[in-house]
Amino acid sequence: MLKKIVVYKPLPTDVEAYLRDKADVINVDPKDQAAFTAALEHADGAIGASIKITPSMIEGAKNLKALSTISVGYDQFDVDDLTRRGIVLTHTPDVLTESTADTVFALILASARRVVELAEWVKEGHWTSSIGEACFGVDVQGKTLGIVGLGRIGGAVARRAALGFRMNVLYTNRSANEQAEKEFGAKRVELDELLAQSDFVCLQVPLTPQTRGLIGANELKKMKQSAILINASRGPTVDETALVEALKNGTIRGAGLDVFEQEPLPAGSPLLAMKNVVALPHIGSATHETRHAMARNAAENLIGALDGTLTRNIVNRGVLAR
Incomplete structure (x- = not known):
């Protein structure tokens, strides 16, 4: 009998054709939570993204063996609860590394050189003579980049910084990243030192209670008064109210943000009115090529998990021990 997905x-x-060749597929709109929960009750597996799946939603899902998220982040799930239930959670950490690192570096360059602000300034017809200091930005090459969390994406950002822009790379991480230290000259320091020395502070950590x-x-x-904060990890890693105040008061120079505490960003957010903020709509991995690769990877993860053959991309490996 075919598995139900x-x-x-x-x-x-x-990608859907791949799944249909191997399982009985049911498409559900997760905004209809009642229908979504009802479908999960009869499912062996599920695949999707950007929707919080709570313990109560899978309480009646007695056949559920695997959930596959089309993302690297998994803060939409109660991982401990899934592990207790024996449900494997898979994610897609590798296929989006380079495109997300591109987005991070785009934020660094756009914030430093005021790309978005000045592009709008030109379109509004203000460019009527040679520019002066009022339009100047700051250099990126040769500056110090502090990366909080030097995992896959952080390492890809470090490579771009050190090899492409001759930047000095500092980092904090739970463990030393010997490859980055050897290849990119990255130096592991405590968070306070990183904040004090960096011209750009880049967050690349998952969202956890810590x-x-x-x-x-x-x-x-x-942070330096001249520093720029870059966040393309998860919005709640930054206290947004404190950031708004710091940007208003000149505590730091600016911010490049792809993620926010509330997404989409509310129309009344003070961040939208700030010229020293580059705000993007969570586009980290949003390219045609990468999103397709993520969907395919997630589908293969799900089938492998249901077949019992998957050995990588598993969030809660404790399930396998059971």
Whole structure:
């Protein structure tokens, strides 16, 4: 008998065809929570993204063996609860590394050189003579980049910084990244030192109880007044209220943000009115090529998990021990 799979995010045609060749596929709109929960009750697996799946939603899902998220982050799931239930959670950490690192570096360059602000200034017809200091930005090459969390994406950012822009790379991480130290000259330091010395502070950490609010008013005060904060990890890793105040008061120069505490960013957010903020709509991995690769990877993860053959991309390996 074919396994039953719930798909709660539109998939590329060829990826859905791959799943349909191996399982009985049911497409569900997750915004209809009642229908979504009902579908999960009869499912062996589910695949999708950007929807919080709570313990109560899978309470009746007695056949559920695997959930596959089309993302590297998995803060939409109660991992401990899934592990207790014996449900494997898979994610897609490798295929989005380079495109997300490109986005991070785009934020660095756009913030430093005021690309978005000045592009709008030109379109509004203000460029009527040679520019002066009022339009100047700051250099990126040769500056110090502090990366909080030197994992896959952080390492790819470090490579771009050190090899492409001759930047001095500092980092904090739970463990030493010997490859980055050897190849990119990265130096592991404590967070306070990183904040004090960096011209750009880049967050590349997952959202956990330990990283929620990691950068708040105290941390922002420790940064250089000329520094720029870059966040393309998860919005709640930064205390947004404290960041707004720091940007208003000139505590730091600016911010490049792809993620926010509330997404989409509310129309009344003070960040939208700030010229020293580059705000993007969470586009980290949003290229045609990468999103397709993520969907395919997630589909293969799910089938492998259901077949018992998957050995990588597993968030809660404790399930396998059971």
